[in-house]
Amino acid sequence: MLDQWKADLQQFTEVLGIRAPRIVVKRSRFEPIWCVTSWSAKPGAWAGLNTIVVSPQLLSCSPELRRYLLAHELGHIARRHSTRVILPLLVILLCVGVVSFHPLQPYLAPMPLRLFIAALFFSAAGYVLWFTRGFAPEYEADAVAARLIGKDAVILGYLRYGRAVRGQHDHQASQAPKEVTEDEVTLTVVSSFPPSLKAMKSDNSAK
Numbered sequence: 396m397l398d399q400w401k402a403d404l405q406q407f408t409e410v411l412g413i414r415a416p417r418i419v420v421k422r423s424r425f426e427p428i429w430c431v432t433s434w435s436a437k438p439g440a441w442a443g444l445n446t447i448v449v450s451p452q453l454l455s456c457s458p459e460l461r462r463y464l465l466a467h468e469l470g471h472i473a474r475r476h477s478t479r480v481i482l483p484l485l486v487i488l489l490c491v492g493v494v495s496f497h498p499l500q501p502y503l504a505p506m507p508l509r510l511f512i513a514a515l516f517f518s519a520a521g522y523v524l525w526f527t528r529g530f531a532p533e534y535e536a537d538a539v540a541a542r543l544i545g546k547d548a549v550i551l552g553y554l555r556y557g558r559a560v561r562g563q564h565d566h567q568a569s570q571a572p573k574e575v576t577e578d579e580v581t582l583t584v585v586s587s588f589p590p591s592l593k594a595m596k597s598d599n600s601a602k
């Protein structure tokens with residue numbers, strides 16, 4: 396089953412012109428380096444540091460859901476979301492390190508230098524907060540997915556994924572998620588998708 400995931404992934408990376416990331420199957424998506432954000436007992440798919448992690452429960456899902464999950468997670472990798480969090484975190488660490496390193500104190504006396512370090516610190520901290528607390532990375536990943544599988548398939552995939560994950564307690568893991576109705580799709584487009592995705596024409600989708 397993993398072969399089908401790898402085959403789709405290969406096809407998508409060729410379209411995007413990027414190197415194929417690693418794909419691994421894990422019962423929990425816990426990664427020590429992402430310990431704060433990655434812990435989840437629920438099955439799911441997740442991307443970080445050029446790796447896509449998939450729960451075994453999702454391996455036998457429908458081809459449509461598989462392609463949505465891969466396209467979305469690949470979107471996170473294509474838009475370099477790991478790097479865009481790690482770099483500002485390193486800047487924050489560097490600022491704190493420089494300011495608290497005692498032998499450097501005489502050199503840190505000039506006010507412009509202090510203001511520069513403070514500005515750097517608050518810019519990096521603000522960026523990390525904006526990036527990790529909002530839905531911006533998810534919308535970006537879905538926009539890449541829409542290029543790969545089409546806007547309608549992204550919306551359907553988003554709904555199917557919700558069903559597949561929420562249904563885990565009540566159903567067998569391998570049970571296919573219930574089909575999604577047209578009404579639900581319309582409702583989702585109107586209520587929750589970002590303007591960029593809403594504006595995309597359906598007909599430039601299915602490739």
Ligand SMILES: [Zn+2]
Binds near residue numbers: 536
């Ligand atoms: Zn995501």
